Structures are given as structure tokens and as C-alpha cells.
Amino acid sequence: MMIDTIEPRLAVIVVNWNGTGRSLACLRSIIATGYPGLVPILVDNGSADDPRSRFETELPDVTVLRLDENLGYAAGCNAGARWALDAGAHFLCFLNNDTTVEADVFRELLAAARRHPDAILGPKIVYSRDPAMVWSAGGELSGPWMRNRHIGRDQPVSAHGSSQRVAWTTGCALFVSSATYRRLGPLDEGYFLFLEDIEWCVRGNRRGIETWYVPGAVVRHEVSGSTGSLPADHVFYYGCRNTYRLAFSQQLGRDRLWMSGELARTMAVMALRWVLLPAFRRSPFQRARAHALLDFVRGRRGPARFSPAGRGEPSLTAARSASRLSPRLVMVGGGLIAASLLVVVSSVAGLNILLLALALMTVTGLAAWRWPVAGAVFFVAFTPVNRFVLLVFFHSAGGGTLTRFGLLWKEGLLAVLLVRVLTDVLFPTRTTVRRIRYLDLLLLLFILMNAVYLVYPGPQETDLFTRIQGFRTDSSFLLAYFVGRGLHLERRHVRWLLVALIPGSLCVGAVAVWQFLAPNQANLVFSQLGLQDFITLQGAAAADAIRSRGIGGLDLPRASSLQLGDLALAFFQIVLVGVAAALFYESRSGRRRGWTGAFLLLMIVTLLFTVTRSAVIALGPILVFAAIFARSAVKLLALVAVMAAVGLAAFTWYGADATMLQKLIDPSEGSTQSHLVLFDRSIDTIAAEPLGHGLGTAGEIGHRQLGDRAINNENWYLQLASEMGPLAALLYLAAVVLMVMQCIGQYRRVKDPWLRTLALGVASGGVGFLVEGNFLHAWDNTVLSMMFWLLAG
Structure with missing residues (x-):
């Protein structure tokens, strides 16, 4: 098409519906551009207040087209376009009435039209309230569902200064030549409102008509101003x-x-x-x-044919107000009073330790019911130190019965939170309803499969108590995921969950360093606290707090810190390294990079001090995975350089040499060969019973309950396959992989820095567990697994 370089006629079409004031402001800014060939048109979509009289008085140069009823945005645009084409317009520009334009917007668009004469053009759209921030710089489409995303949303205007071809541009501001409009045809009026602009651009793309973003043309947008009165x-x-x-x-x-x-x-x-x-x-x-x-x-098109939320129904924005005293509040208040009375009575009766503990548990449970988010934050904060606190309690109480009861704190708190979440789902006080995800169904299927094996004793005819213990170890922790899914979280709550991990983790790291540097002193302290008796109480073999591992002629102490077990600490650090890496990679200021980098380095050192080779192997994938998705290669290289320097200094101080490093990676080393032998035996065991040997026949529970008859796998997935068949292992593996994918998907979609950090940290920890699960029973640490799946949910 040949474009008149003097003064081509430009029809600017603004659609109005019950927004005369905004439309006047919009058209004033259009006329103020001073473009000589301007033809301003207002299409009124059957507004309750007829705008013609006001426009005749205030803007008489504007042509006002009045429609009898609201036919939708596309119909209004098409009505204005028909009038403009009959009037001989060379170009058409469609604008929302909640926009205003910069002075040179039309000259920039016309200049772009000379470069792309057959294209659909879209300007740079910024927020009216903050013109330095982009609202839209064109749009992208992805997947078969054609999910749409605005390019540049909430980014500085300087970040999008180059013209580029885009998949679509918003109907908030569309610019085309008359010839292109005729070739494309009118906007699809069946959409009535929303997405007709995307359909038009996609239709054009299929016909060879490109869509281009024009950064020099700037339009200011009062977001949702034109639809604010719509239910x-x-x-x-x-x-x-x-x-x-x-x-x-x-x-x-x-x-x-x-x-x-x-x-x-x-x-x-x-x-x-x-x-x-x-x-x-x-x-x-x-x-x-x-x-x-x-x-x-x-196949219905056009306007909605149902009434908006009526009288007595909750709206989308209004919260339901309480007109009477809440039974939940009465129950919580009564429980707190009862717990206080219990403390007083226990003091008088001389039963301080026992009843005080019961009172604390009662108060904690009631508080978790009343404030479930705070309960979840407490769960996360207490996880790093829970076993040490129970050890101190065991030492102070001097008895095992109450300590055994205390060991179930995690199940009790999780049960309270789970019942509270289910109550909120069945009897909601807000209108938010979460959609069901494939991961939800996959985890439910895995839990139900475990429940079936509660009834099935297997070839070894295990007793019901053993099967219950196996169920608790293999799948009960997954219920924490549904607690996380059901919690109503605000942005500040996500920050609380992440920050809650840090104090306990710092204590864990500090104690691990002390144990590694002074193992004999640490063993003495933990022995005086009764560690051996505490471990025996749980059915495991007594052991020192710091075991040793001989490598290349050196006996290296294996830190267990406040987790009271080197393997438990290694599993915990896999999660913490993932979270710390996300904090470090997502940090933007120099000060934050400093403290998050130091925290990450401490978490890595703590993991290394466990001298657990498989966990050390998992360290690399965690750091690289997080760096790839955070696009932080420079930070990763800096971290590797610091780790290399610290490692070299530590090896020099400890008197290690190259022989020790060679032993660490030697495939013929005894531990590696043992894993290979156990792998072969596990395959034979699974082949012998494809439906599994039953819950509680493998792993830690198997060794406690069955002794020498237990199946030894040293592999979480083979443990599940040994107990419930290969399908169970595949289901769990698929669930972890899907969880990692969903977390990364959330990380890419969300803007909140704390939510991005949480998503990346959980995904990275999941990758670490995927690796670690091939070498050890990584998910046997029930409280850690609960915390991880709570964060994942």
C-alpha cells in the first residue's frame, strides 16, 4: 500500500461504556497531539448516561456514535471502523477510554507503518500512576492453551527501547492501516470482552500479517478503568x-x-x-x-447470560463479616484457659515436668488451629532443632514415656493443621478455591496405595504395628503437602516461612563446625546429655554423636549437629543448600549478596562435614540447577572459587593429600562396592515379589522390627519397590519430578522475590533428593520430609 506522506487521515476510535469522564480525558489527550489529519470518534456502547450532550458542549469536534445496547468492545470498535472507512480514513487506531496518549504517539506509529505497511502495530503502554513502569510491550503466547503474557510487565521503560515483532498486542491500543483492516476483517464480536485482540493478531499471523511493538509511541493506561463497573x-x-x-x-x-x-x-x-x-x-x-x-x-457467544453474585452470596472482593461469637474462638479461648489451669494445678501437685509438657502441647495445638499459618511457620522453625530439644527434654525429665510421646509432636501438629485445612475447604469463610493439579492426584494415588498395603501383610506376614510404622515412614509425610496447598498465604507469610529456617540452620551449622573441629569434646557433651539412651529409646542402636570415617589413612569426624545423626544432617543440608542457593542467586544488592553468600557457604561446609559422599555428589546438581534457572553463572563461578580456596586451606590444615581425594572418588572403594552389591540384591528381591514384601520390611523400620530378616537397599526408590512393588517407586519418582517442574514453573511466572526464592529453593532441594535417593533412604527423616513437602505445597 502507498502511504500519503503529507497528512494521511487517521481515525482514532474510543469505545465508551458508562465512563464519560474517562472518555473525555482520553479524547482531550488525543486532540492535544495536534495531528492535522485526525478524525476522533467516540462509540458509546449503550451507556446509562448518554454522553452526546457533554461532548457537544466540551469536545464538539468529536464524532459520537451511539449504540442502543452494550454489544461488547469488539462490536464498538467495528462500528467505529465502519464509519471511519466510509469517511475515507487511511489508518485506524483503537484505544481504551482509560488511556491517555503522549504528544508524538501518532507520528511514531505512522513512521512505523511506513516500515511495516501491512502490520498490526502496538505502542509502548505504561501505567498512568507510574509512567516509568511498563504495563505492556507486546505479548507472548505459549502452549496449546495459548497462554498469554504481557512482555515487559512491571519493568522500567528503558528496558524495552527496541522495536520487535511480537505474537500479539493488546486491544488497549491497536493501530492498523485501512487496507490491513479490510484484509483481516473485523474483530470477532463473539468474544464480547477480552482476548478478541489476541484472536485478531493470531488470525493476522496466519494470513502473513505481522504484529510489531513500537517503543517510540507511548500510551498511558489506567489499568481496568474501562471495566471497573463490570461485576x-x-x-x-x-x-x-x-x-x-x-x-x-x-x-x-x-x-x-x-x-x-x-x-x-x-x-x-x-x-x-x-x-x-x-x-x-x-x-x-x-x-x-x-x-x-x-x-x-x-457454543454461546456474546455477553454473559447469568446474574452477578446476588444478595446473600459472597462477592469476589468482600469478606464475610462475623455477626456472632465464633465457635472456633470460644474453643481456642477455652482451651488456652484450660491449659493455664493445668499449669497451675501441676505446680501445686508437684508434677511440673509432665503436666507442663502436656499444657505446652495443648497450647501449641490450639494455637495452630487458630492461626494455621503461624503453626506452619513454627513447624519450619522448629525442624532444625527439634531432635536436640527432645534430647534436652529427655535428659531433664529422666523418663522415656513422655519423650516417646514428644517424638510424635510433628504428627500431632501436622494432624491439627490438616484438619484445619480440611475444615476451611468444607466450610470456607472466603471464596478462594484452588484448582486440582496433577501432582495432587499423583500424591493421593501414592498415599492410597500405601493405605492398601496397611491391610496387606505381604509374604512375611508382618504385624499391623510394623505396617503402621512403615506407612508412617513411607508416605505420612506427604500429607504435609496438602497442608501447604490448603493454607491461605499472603506475601509476608512466604517471607516468614523462609526466614524461619535461618536461625535454627545457623545453630546447626555452628554446632557442626564445632563437632568437626573438636569431636572428642562434642562426644563428651552429648554423652552427658544421654544421647545413647535417647537413641536406644527410639529403637535404634546406640552410637556416638560424632562417628568417624577412614579415607586414605585419615579418620574424618562426621558431624551430626543438632540432628543427632550424620545422615540425618546430610539430608537436612540438601534442603538447606537448595534454599540458601536460591537466596544467594536471587539477591540483588551487594549487602544481601554478602550475607546470603556467607549463609550458603556455611550450609555447604556443614554438608561436607557429614562426610556423606552421596550428599556431596548431590551438592553439584543442586548449585548448578539453581544457577541455570536463576541465570546466575557469575555468582556460581564466584561461589566455586571461594569453595575451592576454603577447601584447599582446609585440606592443607588437616594434612590431607591427593591420595585422600583419589580415595573419595575411587569406584573400587568399599562403600561403593557395598552399594553395588545391595543394588543387585534389591533387584533380585523385587523380582521375587513383584507386588512387594509389605510395609515395614525394608529401611530403618525393617531393621528395628525384623532385625536380620529386613531388606537392606540403601536406595529410597528400591526400598519402595521392595515393599510395594515397582509401581510405588515409579509413582513417587514421578511425583518428585513433577513437583520440581511445577516449582520451576511458578518461579518463572511469579514476580514476588520471596515466592520466587521459595519456589527455586524447593525445586533445587528436590533435585538434590532425586540424586540422594539413589544412594540412601533420603526421605526416612520424617520431620524433614514433612517440612520439605509443606514448603512444596
């Missing part, structure tokens, strides 16, 4: 229905078949929840979503 559940309805409509209109063949299956699964799950959960039916979100799915399947 919130209707906004949700249009987004849901039109997403399905767009995706199915563009996909063919296998993708469309897969999407049809996904749609059927979604509708089946929704139908089940609709029947079983009254709160689900009351939620305006789910009500709107159900209408959207049904209308899509029926």
Missing part, C-alpha cells in the same frame, strides 16, 4: 470462556484431542466438587467458571 464474576467468566474459545479455534489434530480430554477432566472434577462441596457451589468464582465452561461447550 467481578462476569470479568472472570469472560476470561475463562474466551480462553477455551481461542485455544480450540487455533489448535488442530493431536493438540485439540489432548485439550478435549483436559476439558472433559476439568468438567468431571468440577461436577464432583459441585455435588460434594456446598461451599464450592456458593463461590462466585466457581459459579462463573461453570457458566463459562457450559457456554463454551454450547
Whole structure:
């Protein structure tokens, strides 16, 4: 198309619906550009207040087209375009009425049109409240569902100064030549609101019409100003229905078949929840979503045909107010009073230790019920030091019965949180409903499979108590994931969860360094606290706090710190190294890089002091994995350099040489050969009983309950396969892999720095466990596994 270089006629079309004030401000900014060939047009979509009189008085040069009813944004744009084309316009620009334009916006767009005469053009759109921040610099599409994302959202304007081809540009501001509009055809009015702009750009791309982002043209946008008077559940309805409509209109063949299956699964799950959960039916979100799915399947177009949330129904923004005293508050208050009375009575009766402990447990449980997020934060904060605290309690109480009861603190607290989460799901006080994920179903399937083996005693005819212990070790910790999924978290709560890990972890690291440097002194202190009796109380063989490992003629002490076991400490540090690496890689200021780097280095040193070779092997994948997704290669190299310097100094101080390093990586070393022998035996054991030998026949529980008859795997996945068959091992492996993938997906999507850190840290820890599980029973540390899956949820 030949473009008139003098003054091509430009029709600027603004669609108005019950927003005359915004439309006046928008058109004033358009006229203020002073472009000579300007044809300003206002299309009123059946507003309650007719804007024609105000425009005749205040902006008489604007052509006002009045529609009898609200036909949607696309219909309004098309009505204005038809009038403009009949009037001889060379170019069309569609603008939301909650925008204002910079002075040179149209000249920049016309200059871009000379470079790309057949393209759809989109300007740089910034926030009205903060013009230094980008709202949209074009858009991207991904996957068969055509998930859309604004490029540059919440980034500085300087970051997007180059023109580029994009997948789509928002209907907030669209610019095309008249010839391109005729070639493309009008916007699809069936969408009514939302995504008609994306469909138009995708349609153009299929016809060879490109979409370009023009950074020199700047438009300011008051986000959601044009739809602010629309009911919130209707906004949700249009987004849901039109997403399905767009995706199915563009996909063919296998993708469309897969999407049809996904749609059927979604509708089946929704139908089940609709029947079983009254709160689900009351939620305006789910009500709107159900209408959207049904209308899509029926092929309905245009406006929504259901009433917004009515009287007596919860809205999407208003919280339900309490008009009477909450029974939950009465129960918690009564429990706290009862616990206080118990403390007083115990003091008078001289039963301080026993009843004080019971009172503390009661208060903790009630507090966790009343404030579940605080309960989860306490769980995370207490995990690093829990075993040492119980050891001190055992030493002070001088008895084993109450200590055994105390060892179940994690199960008790988790049970309280789980019941509270289920109560919130069944009797919600807010309208947020989480969608079911594949990981949820996978973990439920694994837990149900374990539950089946509670009934099945296996070929060894294990007793019910052993099977219950096996269930507790193999799968009960996964319930923490559903606690995490059910908690209603705010941004500050995510920060609390991460910060809660740090104090206990610092204590763990400091004690580990002390144990490594002064093992004899540390053994004496822990022996005086009664460590051997405490370990025996749990059914394990008594051992020193610091064992040793001979490598290359040197006996290296193996730190156990406050975890009271070198392997338990190694497993704990795998999680902490992942979290610390995420904190370090996500740090932006120099000061934060300093303290997060020091924290990461301490966590790495603590792991190395366990002298657990498999955990050391897992260290590399954790650090590299986190660095790749955080795009922090420079920080990784700096970390490696510091580690090398510290390691060299430590080896020199300890008198080690190259022979010791060679022994560490020698495949013929005794520990490596033992793992290979156990691997071969495990395969034979699994082949002998493909359905498994039963819960509690392998791992730590097997050794406690069955002694020499226990199956020894030294591999978590083979342990599961030995007990419940290969399917159980594959299910758990798939669940961990899927969890890592979902965490990385969240890391890429979210903007909040603490949530990004949590997602990257959990994913990195999951990678470490994937590696470690091939060498040791990495998930046997129940409290650690609970904490990990709580964070993952």
C-alpha cells in the first residue's frame, strides 16, 4: 500500500461504556497531539448516561456514535471502523477510554507503518500512576492453551527501547492501516470482552500479517478503568470462556484431542466438587467458571447470560463479616484457659515436668488451629532443632514415656493443621478455591496405595504395628503437602516461612563446625546429655554423636549437629543448600549478596562435614540447577572459587593429600562396592515379589522390627519397590519430578522475590533428593520430609 506522506487521515476510535469522564480525558489527550489529519470518534456502547450532550458542549469536534445496547468492545470498535472507512480514513487506531496518549504517539506509529505497511502495530503502554513502569510491550503466547503474557510487565521503560515483532498486542491500543483492516476483517464480536485482540493478531499471523511493538509511541493506561463497573464474576467468566474459545479455534489434530480430554477432566472434577462441596457451589468464582465452561461447550457467544453474585452470596472482593461469637474462638479461648489451669494445678501437685509438657502441647495445638499459618511457620522453625530439644527434654525429665510421646509432636501438629485445612475447604469463610493439579492426584494415588498395603501383610506376614510404622515412614509425610496447598498465604507469610529456617540452620551449622573441629569434646557433651539412651529409646542402636570415617589413612569426624545423626544432617543440608542457593542467586544488592553468600557457604561446609559422599555428589546438581534457572553463572563461578580456596586451606590444615581425594572418588572403594552389591540384591528381591514384601520390611523400620530378616537397599526408590512393588517407586519418582517442574514453573511466572526464592529453593532441594535417593533412604527423616513437602505445597 502507498502511504500519503503529507497528512494521511487517521481515525482514532474510543469505545465508551458508562465512563464519560474517562472518555473525555482520553479524547482531550488525543486532540492535544495536534495531528492535522485526525478524525476522533467516540462509540458509546449503550451507556446509562448518554454522553452526546457533554461532548457537544466540551469536545464538539468529536464524532459520537451511539449504540442502543452494550454489544461488547469488539462490536464498538467495528462500528467505529465502519464509519471511519466510509469517511475515507487511511489508518485506524483503537484505544481504551482509560488511556491517555503522549504528544508524538501518532507520528511514531505512522513512521512505523511506513516500515511495516501491512502490520498490526502496538505502542509502548505504561501505567498512568507510574509512567516509568511498563504495563505492556507486546505479548507472548505459549502452549496449546495459548497462554498469554504481557512482555515487559512491571519493568522500567528503558528496558524495552527496541522495536520487535511480537505474537500479539493488546486491544488497549491497536493501530492498523485501512487496507490491513479490510484484509483481516473485523474483530470477532463473539468474544464480547477480552482476548478478541489476541484472536485478531493470531488470525493476522496466519494470513502473513505481522504484529510489531513500537517503543517510540507511548500510551498511558489506567489499568481496568474501562471495566471497573463490570461485576467481578462476569470479568472472570469472560476470561475463562474466551480462553477455551481461542485455544480450540487455533489448535488442530493431536493438540485439540489432548485439550478435549483436559476439558472433559476439568468438567468431571468440577461436577464432583459441585455435588460434594456446598461451599464450592456458593463461590462466585466457581459459579462463573461453570457458566463459562457450559457456554463454551454450547457454543454461546456474546455477553454473559447469568446474574452477578446476588444478595446473600459472597462477592469476589468482600469478606464475610462475623455477626456472632465464633465457635472456633470460644474453643481456642477455652482451651488456652484450660491449659493455664493445668499449669497451675501441676505446680501445686508437684508434677511440673509432665503436666507442663502436656499444657505446652495443648497450647501449641490450639494455637495452630487458630492461626494455621503461624503453626506452619513454627513447624519450619522448629525442624532444625527439634531432635536436640527432645534430647534436652529427655535428659531433664529422666523418663522415656513422655519423650516417646514428644517424638510424635510433628504428627500431632501436622494432624491439627490438616484438619484445619480440611475444615476451611468444607466450610470456607472466603471464596478462594484452588484448582486440582496433577501432582495432587499423583500424591493421593501414592498415599492410597500405601493405605492398601496397611491391610496387606505381604509374604512375611508382618504385624499391623510394623505396617503402621512403615506407612508412617513411607508416605505420612506427604500429607504435609496438602497442608501447604490448603493454607491461605499472603506475601509476608512466604517471607516468614523462609526466614524461619535461618536461625535454627545457623545453630546447626555452628554446632557442626564445632563437632568437626573438636569431636572428642562434642562426644563428651552429648554423652552427658544421654544421647545413647535417647537413641536406644527410639529403637535404634546406640552410637556416638560424632562417628568417624577412614579415607586414605585419615579418620574424618562426621558431624551430626543438632540432628543427632550424620545422615540425618546430610539430608537436612540438601534442603538447606537448595534454599540458601536460591537466596544467594536471587539477591540483588551487594549487602544481601554478602550475607546470603556467607549463609550458603556455611550450609555447604556443614554438608561436607557429614562426610556423606552421596550428599556431596548431590551438592553439584543442586548449585548448578539453581544457577541455570536463576541465570546466575557469575555468582556460581564466584561461589566455586571461594569453595575451592576454603577447601584447599582446609585440606592443607588437616594434612590431607591427593591420595585422600583419589580415595573419595575411587569406584573400587568399599562403600561403593557395598552399594553395588545391595543394588543387585534389591533387584533380585523385587523380582521375587513383584507386588512387594509389605510395609515395614525394608529401611530403618525393617531393621528395628525384623532385625536380620529386613531388606537392606540403601536406595529410597528400591526400598519402595521392595515393599510395594515397582509401581510405588515409579509413582513417587514421578511425583518428585513433577513437583520440581511445577516449582520451576511458578518461579518463572511469579514476580514476588520471596515466592520466587521459595519456589527455586524447593525445586533445587528436590533435585538434590532425586540424586540422594539413589544412594540412601533420603526421605526416612520424617520431620524433614514433612517440612520439605509443606514448603512444596
